[in-house]
Amino acid sequence: GAVVSQHPSWVICKSGTSVKIECRSLDFQATTMFWYRQFPKQSLMLMATSNEGSKATYEQGVEKDKFLINHASLTLSTLTVTSAHPEDSSFYICSARAPPAGGNTDTQYFGPGTRLTVL
Amino acid sequence: DAKTTQPNSMESNEEEPVHLPCNHSTISGTDYIHWYRQLPSQGPEYVIHGLTSNVNNRMASLAIAEDRKSSTLILHRATLRDAAVYYCILRDPNAGGTSYGKLTFGQGTILTVHP
Numbered sequence: 001g002a003v004v005s006q007h008p009s010w011v012i013c014k015s016g017t018s019v020k021i022e023c024r025s026l027d028f029q030a031t032t033m034f035w036y037r038q039f040p041k042q043s044l045m046l047m048a049t050s051n052e053g054s055k056a057t058y059e060q061g062v063e064k065d066k067f068l069i070n071h072a073s074l075t076l077s078t079l080t081v082t083s084a085h086p087e088d089s090s091f092y093i094c095s096a097r098a099p100p101a102g103g104n105t106d107t108q109y110f111g112p113g114t115r116l117t118v119l
Numbered sequence: 120d121a122k123t124t125q126p127n128s129m130e131s132n133e134e135e136p137v138h139l140p141c142n143h144s145t146i147s148g149t150d151y152i153h154w155y156r157q158l159p160s161q162g163p164e165y166v167i168h169g170l171t172s173n174v175n176n177r178m179a180s181l182a183i184a185e186d187r188k189s190s191t192l193i194l195h196r197a198t199l200r201d202a203a204v205y206y207c208i209l210r211d212p213n214a215g216g217t218s219y220g221k222l223t224f225g226q227g228t229i230l231t232v233h234p
Contacts (some may be wrong), residue, residue: 004161034221042193043206044163044224095222105151105170105212108222110162 002028002098006111011028013084014119020080021114029074030096034108035067038091050077084118091115123207128229131197139192141207141230146187149211153222154181156193156203156230163224164190165196202232 013019031052036044049057049070056069060107066088068080077096081088091108097111126144131137143152151170155163167174167181169190174181180193194201205229 004162012197043226044157045220046223050166057138067203091160095162105168105210107165107168110155111163113160113162 002026002096002107004094004096004109004111006094006114008114009112010115010117011031012117012119015085016083018080018082019116020078021092021094021116023077023079023096023111025075025098025109028098029062030077030098031074032097033071033077033093035077035079036093036095036098037070038093038113044093047079060070068093081116084116086118089116089118122178123209123225125205125207125225127226128231130231130233132233133199134196137194137197137201137230137232139194139205139221139230140189141191142189143207143209144188146209147211148210150229151179151212152190153184153208153210154179155206155208155222155224156201157206157227158171158203166205197232198229199232199234202230204229206210 005024007022010063033050037047038044046059047062049090050069050071052071058064066082071077081090091113093113096107098107149219151168152184154166155166156166157163167179169181182191208222
């Protein structure tokens with residue numbers, strides 16, 4: 001299957017700093033990427049949809065000024081958590097939409113996730 | 120989005136088959152059925168997806184009911200590495216606007232595999 005990477009895999013930062021997380025599709029081009037957040041023992045919650053060359057679409061309740069998304073190329077999307085606070089500590093996961101193969105529908109492939117801890 | 124219902128948890132023994140059920144009585148004609156699984160502290164892993172016909176791949180099989188209101192993910196021989204949370208998700212690739220391409224995760228089924 002297609003490979004999606006994330007960097008860093010974990011990060012610890014002080015309250016008030018900004019953290020950037022990268023998501024890359026390694027062997028395919030992704031016009032659409034998605035950012036999810038997952039708190040302990042909970043399911044994944046979609047934060048935003050990132051489209052290459054255009055503004056991201058945020059889910060209801062997600063602050064676009066706090067979670068900045070940039071999708072500057074077909075293989076890279078970044079999520080920047082600005083002025084992070086302890087309540088932003090979570091597992092952040094990206095996914096990339098791979099184009100259809102063999103007449104079937106397109107499929108999403110997920111990155112390994114980034115564990116953010118804000119002190 | 121059409122919703123799915125899965126049991127909270129299931130248990131299996133190693134090397135035995137596992138049948139993970141999913142109910143989706145409000146599925147629309149254009150919804151695909153997707154299955155993902157998530158191991159602890161990892162991102163979800165794509166397992167399989169289908170529309171109407173049963174599907175097989177190297178990881179699993181997907182059996183879809185004739186009326187498409189339910190489906191079953193089949194792991195033919197469970198291993199300890201199959202212990203994970205399994206998510207059954209409906210997705211309409213033709214949905215426009217902000218829904219396009221979205222996967223909405225429920226709580227999934229926690230599969231425990233005993234040695």
